[in-house]
Amino acid sequence: MAISDLLGGFADAITPVNLLFALLGVLLGTAVGVLPGIGPAMTVALLLPATYVLEPTSALIMFAGIYYGGMYGGSTTSILLNTPGESASIMTALEGNKMAKAGRGSAALATAAIGSFVAGTIATLLLALVAPTLVQVAINVTTADYFALAVLAFVAVASVLGSSPLRGLAALCLGLYLGLVGTDVLSGQERFTLGIPQLSDGIDVVVVAVALFAVGEALYVASRLRKGSVQVIDHKGGWLTKEDWRRSWKPWLRGTALGFPFGVMPAGGAEIPTFLSYATEKKLTKHPEEFGHGAIEGVAGPEAANNASAAGVLVPLLTLGIPTSATAAIILAAFQGYGIQPGPTLLTTEGPLVWALIASLFIGNVMLVVLNLPLVGLWVKLLKIPRPYLYAGILTFASLGSFAVNADPLDLVILLGLGLLGFAMRRFGWPVAPAVIGLILGPIAETNLRRALAISDGDLSVLVDSWFSRVVLLLALLALVGPVVLRAVRGRRATPAEVAQEQEEDREVQTAANREGGTP
Amino acid sequence: MNEAEESVAAETPATPVAQRPGSFNGELVAAVLLAALGVYLLVDAGAIAIPGSSNTVGPRFFPYAVGGLSVLTGALLALRVLRGDRGPADDGEDVDPDAPTDWRAVAVIAVAFVAHALLINVVGWPLAVALMFAAVATTLQGRLTPVAAVRPFLVGLTVGCVVWIIFVKALNVALPGGIVLEFLTSWF
Amino acid sequence: MSAVVVGYVPHPRGRAALDHAVLEAHRREALLVVVNSSRGDALVDEEFLRGDQLRALHDELAASGLQTEIRQPVRGRDVAEELAAACTETGAELLVIGLRKRSAVGKLLMGSAAQRILLDVDCPILGVKSSPRES
Numbered sequence: 001m002a003i004s005d006l007l008g009g010f011a012d013a014i015t016p017v018n019l020l021f022a023l024l025g026v027l028l029g030t031a032v033g034v035l036p037g038i039g040p041a042m043t044v045a046l047l048l049p050a051t052y053v054l055e056p057t058s059a060l061i062m063f064a065g066i067y068y069g070g071m072y073g074g075s076t077t078s079i080l081l082n083t084p085g086e087s088a089s090i091m092t093a094l095e096g097n098k099m100a101k102a103g104r105g106s107a108a109l110a111t112a113a114i115g116s117f118v119a120g121t122i123a124t125l126l127l128a129l130v131a132p133t134l135v136q137v138a139i140n141v142t143t144a145d146y147f148a149l150a151v152l153a154f155v156a157v158a159s160v161l162g163s164s165p166l167r168g169l170a171a172l173c174l175g176l177y178l179g180l181v182g183t184d185v186l187s188g189q190e191r192f193t194l195g196i197p198q199l200s201d202g203i204d205v206v207v208v209a210v211a212l213f214a215v216g217e218a219l220y221v222a223s224r225l226r227k228g229s230v231q232v233i234d235h236k237g238g239w240l241t242k243e244d245w246r247r248s249w250k251p252w253l254r255g256t257a258l259g260f261p262f263g264v265m266p267a268g269g270a271e272i273p274t275f276l277s278y279a280t281e282k283k284l285t286k287h288p289e290e291f292g293h294g295a296i297e298g299v300a301g302p303e304a305a306n307n308a309s310a311a312g313v314l315v316p317l318l319t320l321g322i323p324t325s326a327t328a329a330i331i332l333a334a335f336q337g338y339g340i341q342p343g344p345t346l347l348t349t350e351g352p353l354v355w356a357l358i359a360s361l362f363i364g365n366v367m368l369v370v371l372n373l374p375l376v377g378l379w380v381k382l383l384k385i386p387r388p389y390l391y392a393g394i395l396t397f398a399s400l401g402s403f404a405v406n407a408d409p410l411d412l413v414i415l416l417g418l419g420l421l422g423f424a425m426r427r428f429g430w431p432v433a434p435a436v437i438g439l440i441l442g443p444i445a446e447t448n449l450r451r452a453l454a455i456s457d458g459d460l461s462v463l464v465d466s467w468f469s470r471v472v473l474l475l476a477l478l479a480l481v482g483p484v485v486l487r488a489v490r491g492r493r494a495t496p497a498e499v500a501q502e503q504e505e506d507r508e509v510q511t512a513a514n515r516e517g518g519t520p
Numbered sequence: 521m522n523e524a525e526e527s528v529a530a531e532t533p534a535t536p537v538a539q540r541p542g543s544f545n546g547e548l549v550a551a552v553l554l555a556a557l558g559v560y561l562l563v564d565a566g567a568i569a570i571p572g573s574s575n576t577v578g579p580r581f582f583p584y585a586v587g588g589l590s591v592l593t594g595a596l597l598a599l600r601v602l603r604g605d606r607g608p609a610d611d612g613e614d615v616d617p618d619a620p621t622d623w624r625a626v627a628v629i630a631v632a633f634v635a636h637a638l639l640i641n642v643v644g645w646p647l648a649v650a651l652m653f654a655a656v657a658t659t660l661q662g663r664l665t666p667v668a669a670v671r672p673f674l675v676g677l678t679v680g681c682v683v684w685i686i687f688v689k690a691l692n693v694a695l696p697g698g699i700v701l702e703f704l705t706s707w708f
Numbered sequence: 709m710s711a712v713v714v715g716y717v718p719h720p721r722g723r724a725a726l727d728h729a730v731l732e733a734h735r736r737e738a739l740l741v742v743v744n745s746s747r748g749d750a751l752v753d754e755e756f757l758r759g760d761q762l763r764a765l766h767d768e769l770a771a772s773g774l775q776t777e778i779r780q781p782v783r784g785r786d787v788a789e790e791l792a793a794a795c796t797e798t799g800a801e802l803l804v805i806g807l808r809k810r811s812a813v814g815k816l817l818m819g820s821a822a823q824r825i826l827l828d829v830d831c832p833i834l835g836v837k838s839s840p841r842e843s
Contacts, residue, residue, distance in 0.1 A: 036613035036751045053691045081613070081751065166597050167607050170554055173590040177557060180586060184579040189568050191579060192561070215633075217612070222625040222660055226616035228782050229746060229753040383752035387614055388660035389675060390750075392653040395633065396679060399649055403640065404693045412637035416630060423626070428547040429607025446582040453577040613751055661749065662784050 006128050009355025013363055018061050021054070022360050025062035026367045029069020034077050034379040035390060037221060040310075041326040041433065042213035043070035046394070048206055048334060049401040056338040057353055061360040063334060067327065068364045071310050072116055072372050075303055076379055079108050081230050088270035088306045091278040095291070095298030102294045110239040110373060111248045111296055112303040117369035118249075119256040119304035123311030124361045126260055127318075131347065131354075134319040138344035141320070144452040144462050148469035150445035152476040153266035153322055158434045159479050160272065167430045174421070175438025178203050185443065186450055198410050203418075205333035207402045208439050209326070211415045212432045214398040216422020218391045223423070225387060232380055239373070248300040251281050255304030262305075263312020266324040270309040277301040311361070318342055318354060322441065326433035329440045548601045555594025561587030628659040644698020646680035653679065709775070711739040711798040714805070715791050715825075716765070717755040720838070721806030727839040729804040733774050740776045741798050742769065745790035748782035756780070788824035795831050804834045 012018070028050070032043045047066050051059035078089035082097035092112060099108040141149075158168030181192045182202025193199040240248070255277045262273040281297040282288065291298055314331075316322045321343035323329040335342050340350055347354055385393075402415045425432055449463075456462035464470050565583035611617060636652035653676025658669040681701060687693040689705060697705070714729035716722045726742065733740040742765070746756035757765060757780065769776040781790050795803055807822055826833060 037615075049687075049693065050691070053693055077613075164600075164605075164607070166593065166600060169589070169593045170551070170597055173554060173558070173586065173593050176586045177561065177590065180561070180583055184568075187570070187579045189570070189579045191568050191583060192564060218656075219626055219629060220610060221612065221614045222629055222656075223621045223623070224615050224617065224619040225622065225625070225660060226614050226619070227784060228748040229750060229756055230613075231758045232752050232754065380752060380754075384750050384754070386661075386747070386749040387751070388657035388672065388749060391614075391660060392656040392672065392676065393679060395629070395656055396649050396653055396676070396683070399633075399636065399652070400645075400683060400687065400695070403645070404687070404695065407694050409637045409640055412640075413634060416633045416637070419633075420630065424546070424550055426610040428550055429609060430550075442582075442586075450577045450581065458577060 005132075005351065005355045006359060008352060009357070009359035010362075012057060012352060012356035013061055013359040018058055018356075018360070019363070021058045021062040022065045022363050023367060025065025026069045026364050026371065027065075029066035030073040030076075030368070030372065030375075030379065031069075031382060032066075033070035033073025034382050035073075035385070036077065036081075036383065037217055037390075038394070039213075040067070040070035040074060041209070041330060041436070042217065043073070044327050044330045045206065045209040045213050046397050046401060048210075048330065048337075049404045051334065052337070052404060056340065057356050059334070059338070060353065060357045063331065064357055064360045065364040065367070067310070067331070068120060068307075068361065068368055070327075071307055072113065072368045073379070075112050075116065075306065076109065076372065076376065077383070079105070079112055079299070080232055080376070080380065081383070088274050088302075088309075091274050091302035092299055092306070095278075095295055098292065098294030099296065099299065100294075104294065104296075106239050107241070107244050107296065108294075108299050109376060111244060111300045113369055113372045114240070115248065115252040115255065115300045115304040116307040117365055118252045119259060119306075119308040120311060120365040120368075121362065122253075122256050123260045123263070123308040124358060124365065127311050127314055127361075128355075128358050130264075130315055131319050131358075134315065135344050135347045138319050141344065141468065142452065142466060143448040143455070144464075145466055145469045145472070146320075146448040147445055147452060147463060148472040148476070149266070149320065149322055150441050150448065152472050152479070153324055153441060154434075154438065154445070155476040155479045156266045157324070157437050159482075164429075165480070165484070167428070168434050171425060171430045171432065171434040172438040174425075175208075175435035176442040178208055178418075178435070179439045179442030185447060196410075198406075198408060203414060203439075204402075204405050204411065205330070205336075205436075205440055206405055207411055207415050208418055209330050209333070209436050210398045210401050211418035212422035212425070212435055213326075214394050215415060215419025216426060216432065218394050218398075219419055219423035220426040221387070221391055223427075232383070244296055247287075247296050250284075251277070251297045251301035252304045254280060254284075255301040255306075256308040258301075259305035259308030259310075260312040263309030263324070264315045266316065266322065270306045270325075273305040273309050274302040277305040314361075318346060319344060321346070321444065323437055326436045329436045332440055545601065547607055548598055551594050551598035551601055553594070555591050555598065558587045558590030558592075558594055561590060625659050629656050632656055641696055644684075644701060645695045646677065646684045646701055647698050649680040650676035652676070709739050710736060711741055711800045712736065713741045713743060713791065713794050713798060713800040713803045713831075715787060715803075716742050716744045716757075717806070718757060718761055719755070719806070719808075721808045721836075722755075723806070724836045724839045725804045725806035728834060728836045730772050730774065731840055732802055732804065732834070736801065738801065739798070740769070740772075740774045741779060741794055741800070742776065743779045743781070743791055743794045745779070745781045745783075745785070745787055747784055747786060749784060756782075786824070787821050788828045791825055792828040792830075795829050800831050802832050802834060803829055804836065807835045807837050809837075 013022070028047055029043055032038055032047060033040060044066055051062050054062065075089055075092055078093040079096035079100070082093050096108040096112065099105065154172055158172045159165035181199055183190050183200050190200050258277050259270065259273040263270070278298055278301060281301040282291050285291065285295060285297050287295060313325050313328045316324055317328045317332060321332065321341060323332045332342060398415065399412060402411050405411060422432055452462050464473065561583050565580045565587060568580050568583065570578040570580065609617060632652045632655035636648040639648035639651065650673055654669050654673035657672035658664055661668060684695060684697055684701065685705065688695050688697060712729050712733045714725050716726050729740060744757050746753045765778065779794060791803060805822060805825055822835065
């Protein structure tokens with residue numbers, strides 16, 4: 001029974017030591033997530049080495065704190081500075097900053113934080129309820145079905161993330177290639193190792209993630225360093241009024257309802273549900289005139305959707321072992337680092353561990369909502385770190401994390417090489433996330449494909465043998481062809497166009513802000 | 521907001537970073553390289569030994585598939601780029617999308633990073649990282665004088681030593697500390 | 709026309725410096741140049757005036773009856789360099805700066821902007837710790 005398991009999880013998580021690790025994770029995650037240029041995925045990748053030496057339970061509890069903390073930190077900055085660090089925060093930043101300009105910055109921060117808490121709590125509860133049921137189904141999933149799921153995840157991630165499906169595919173190919181390097185698990189043959197002995201174990205996922213996210217970002221920022229600062233909104237003043245609560249609670253719930261399913265599906269993360277939530281709130285609001293000028297619903301809904309989808313992502317990760325976001329891919333790598341392979345058997349083999357993880361997600365959420373608002377002043381202080389030190393520091397921690405894996409300087413050279421790749425990808429608008437997902441999911445897809453074909457003696461029809469795999473592969477086909485057809489019909493996909501539009505506006509706001517100060 | 525929505529339809533594909541016509545097209549090179557990677561995968565996959573026991577689908581199958589996909593994607597992307605479709609460069613809080621690329625900064629960071637990788641086992645991680653930190657921070661400050669590098673170096677050395685002490689002494693991560701630091705901290 | 713240059717930050721010490729500078733500018737019938745610079749190397753610089761704070765400063769200077777000028781250079785240089793540049797350009801006869809108390813450790817870690825200003829700037833310097841009204 002899920003409830004008693006969950007209570008058992010709480011019992012494991014609420015020991016003084018584990019609470020301390022949860023608190024540490026929450027604080028580290030928020031602090032790093034607040035820093036400009038660092039999204040949740042990079043936060044998790046950079047802080048991974050901090051959990052290496054802990055025993056799995058404590059490490060994953062700390063990790064849960066880092067995961068949610070990174071999310072909170074990211075949205076805090078996006079409201080405070082009107083600089084959405086990632087596409088999922090664009091909507092939050094849009095209305096949140098308008099609210100701030102109208103003198104309601106504290107209310108914007110509060111509705112975002114409490115909305116994140118509500119969404120995170122409900123979605124984690126849903127995760128706890130759904131996971132055992134889904135595991136029952138997943139146990140019967142065949143290797144061919146698994147392959148189909150992996151293909152769907154590939155296609156969805158490649159076509160949803162980034163500026164165009166083709167660029168997403170290009171990034172995916174790079175990730176799949178990196179996943180091929182090393183010793184083939186099934187036959188024991190070395191592949192594409194170029195005769196370098198260190199490569200026979202494959203390229204470490206942590207090294208790739210840190211390289212593409214952290215080193216790539218540092219190089220990219222260095223190549224186009226912004227001069228000048230932005231205005232921090234005034235976060236002093238009153239928190240939520242009764243009226244704010246009344247207007248916020250429905251968007252929180254609706255955002256959660258939108259965000260969670262999108263997180264569960266391999267649909268490329270939180271971007272789409274936040275857009276949908278924003279559009280829904282705009283349609284349903286009794287104050288349509290406020291939208292675009294700081295409507296509280298426009299902060300509450302998308303922020304809830306963002307966090308609910310973060311919890312939803314854990315469902316396929318914990319029940320199927322399939323990561324649907326870059327952050328989830330890194331968490332999967334963390335599991336593998338402890339010799340644990342997430343999948344349908346995870347709940348039976350590592351039950352207490354998983355429930356302790358889920359329980360600490362609840363605990364982390366409570367800690368975050370309690371700590372986040374009072375500590376806003378502290379987070380703003382972090383934003384005063386000069387960029388030269390910030391990016392030098394990011395490289396320092398990138399070095400630490402990658403060197404700590406194998407204590408081999410060659411890893412650092414690979415890190416730089418892949419960092420240059422990440423730098424190039426950013427220049428050309430190739431999304432980084434599909435590469436990380438391809439790297440970790442590629443071997444899983446290959447293993448399942450070959451097992452399926454080994455059972456069928458090479459008969460390819462086994463791949464479409466079950467209804468499940470047929471539906472999933474059809475969805476994958478739709479995800480691949482859909483955008484192309486839609487573009488042909490409508491000229492252009494609405495969502496990315498909106499993103500571009502919004503980013504354009506943001507940039508204008510920012511350049512204006514910089515100009516304001518830039519002229520002597 | 522309404523204004524923004526109306527202008528969406530009329531908007532041309534976003535190209536925030538204006539690339540002058542005739543200028544060096546990096547993405548075309550990247551697309552061609554991706555296709556070349558695909559060719560390499562297709563060719564080299566043929567050299568993977570297949571153990572006798574394995575049946576139809578051995579260790580070559582997936583590399584062939586990935587290779588084929590890479591060639592296809594690279595070629596299609598190259599065509600798209602040639603037709604004038606440019607990927608929008610990434611945006612970020614600390615990125616100035618209109619700034620010209622500072623290749624010197626990229627080069628200095630790359631060299632400093634390789635140097636620190638090679639120095640770790642010689643002088644220890646804290647000092648190697650402090651030197652890298654100093655080089656990166658000084659470059660990003662835009663002033664490359666020895667005097668301007670003193671503070672970044674001290675900051676980097678502090679960060680390096682503190683991180684080393686936390687991770688090595690408290691968390692037992694294996695990280696060479698260098699003779700001096702290891703001697704000084706040998707008592708705990 | 710002679711000039712008085714003042715370094716201004718939205719802190720008590722900046723307030724003190726500005727008040728003294730206004731007095732000095734009246735006494736000398738000089739142009740008052742208010743310098744509020746930022747290195748511009750961090751995403752957030754709370755000492756750099758914007759929006760309401762900037763408007764308030766404009767209004768206050770307009771009400772002072774002096775001829776004034778506000779400079780907000782963002783050129784990646786530190787305060788000492790920007791103040792020295794402003795003094796040289798305007799041929800200032802006086803620079804007013806606000807000082808804060810710092811512990812020995814604080815001085816060691818942060819260096820001292822005031823010390824660098826004293827060394828870099830050629831014109832006479834008035835260092836103040838509190839507003840003329842209070843002292």
